Amino acid sequence: GQSLEQPSEVTAVEGAIVQINCTYQTSGFYGLSWYQQHDGGAPTFLSYNALDGLEETGRFSSFLSRSDSYGYLLLQELQMKDSASYFCAPMDSSYKLIFGSGTRLLVRP
Amino acid sequence: EAQVTQNPRYLITVTGKKLTVTCSQNMNHEYMSWYRQDPGLGLRQIYYSMNVEVTDKGDVPEGYKVSRKEKRNFPLILESPSPNQTSLYFCASSRPGTGNEQFFGPGTRLTVL
Numbered sequence: 001g002q003s004l005e006q007p008s009e010v011t012a013v014e015g016a017i018v019q020i021n022c023t024y025q026t027s028g029f030y031g032l033s034w035y036q037q038h039d040g041g042a043p044t045f046l047s048y049n050a051l052d053g054l055e056e057t058g059r060f061s062s063f064l065s066r067s068d069s070y071g072y073l074l075l076q077e078l079q080m081k082d083s084a085s086y087f088c089a090p091m092d093s094s095y096k097l098i099f100g101s102g103t104r105l106l107v108r109p
Numbered sequence: 110e111a112q113v114t115q116n117p118r119y120l121i122t123v124t125g126k127k128l129t130v131t132c133s134q135n136m137n138h139e140y141m142s143w144y145r146q147d148p149g150l151g152l153r154q155i156y157y158s159m160n161v162e163v164t165d166k167g168d169v170p171e172g173y174k175v176s177r178k179e180k181r182n183f184p185l186i187l188e189s190p191s192p193n194q195t196s197l198y199f200c201a202s203s204r205p206g207t208g209n210e211q212f213f214g215p216g217t218r219l220t221v222l
Contacts, residue, residue, distance in 0.1 A: 031208055042199060042213035043152070050208055087151065095205060096167075099144070099152035 002026050004100035006088055011106045012078055020073045020086050020103045028093020032064050032071045035087045037102070043087060046073070075105075083107045111136045113214035115200050121220045122190055130185045130217050132200030138212075140205045141183040142167070143175065145196040146216075152199070158183055159205060190221040 003025045012018040022032070031050035035043040049055055049064035049071060061074040075082055085102040092098060113134045122128055134141065142157040144167075154167030158177040172194055174186040183202075187194060200214040 033208075033211075035211075042215055043211075044213070045210035048208040048210070091208075095140075096154065096157070097211065099154075101149055101151035 002092065002098055004088065004090065004098055006086075006100060006103045008101065009104045009106070011108060013108050014078055014080060016078050017074065017076045018078060018105065020075075020088075020105070022071045022073070022088030024069050024071075024088070024090040024098070026090045026092040026098055029066065029069075030091040030093070030095065032062070033089045033091065033097060034060075034062050034073045035089060035099075036084050037087065038084045046086075078107050080107050080109070111212070113200055113202055113212050115198075115214035115217050117217060118215060119218050121222065123222050124191055125189050128187050128190060128219075130187075130198060130200075130219070132183045132185065132214055133181050134183075134200075134202040134212070135181065136202060136212065137180065138202035138204055139180070140209075141177065141200065141202045142211070143173070143183070143185050144199045144201065145169065145194075146199060147196050155185070155198075190219075192221050195219060195221050 006022045033048045034046040037043040047062040054063045059076045064071045085104050087102040089097040089099050116131045139160045143155040144152045146152050153169050156175040158164045198217045201211040203209045203211040
């Protein structure tokens with residue numbers, strides 16, 4: 001079967017670093033994507049990891065370990081505008097993205 | 110501007126009254142998909158299409174129909190809506206294959222009374 005686990009909520013202080021973990025189980029696996037969704041908005045693409053290791057895009061970095069079926073999203077220098085929901089989405093063997101319930105990040109002043 | 114559009118953005122209807130939510134993309138993407146988002150359940154795929162005239166069921170297809178007669182359009186049809194279809198619906202498109210960013214439409218908030 002397919003399963004996905006990430007924390008439901010995370011709270012952090014402005015300027016801090018936060019890590020959102022994701023473990024998954026899929027029927028085949030091509031890679032792991034991350035999406036951000038602000039309240040009332042549509043999901044927007046943040047990153048994609050096909051290979052093990054860290055991908056960095058500005059303040060955001062994403063990590064993948066294929067052998068552990070594990071990834072994380074690292075957000076540095078948190079800003080208030082980073083308050084949103086974050087979804088990890090593994091891609092299975094049919095090129096389908098599997099979305100879970102997401103992690104709600106609250107950034108406090 | 111590259112975008113996915115959906116109409117209507119908000120709809121309140123009654124049980125059993127057929128409705129269509131339109132989705133259109135201007136990026137020449139082959140892959141299109143419909144999701145519904147419910148509190149605590151995240152995004153669940155309803156139907157997807159790999160190309161024109163090719164559609165397939167996602168995780169929650171019951172009560173929905175789709176068609177893909179043109180590359181740019183992928184309408185979602187509810188033949189006989191029921192209250193459990195009250196949800197936030199997103200259409201998305203991308204190039205097929207791995208790693209390709211899915212572009213989401215703005216969403217359609219549907220209430221079925």
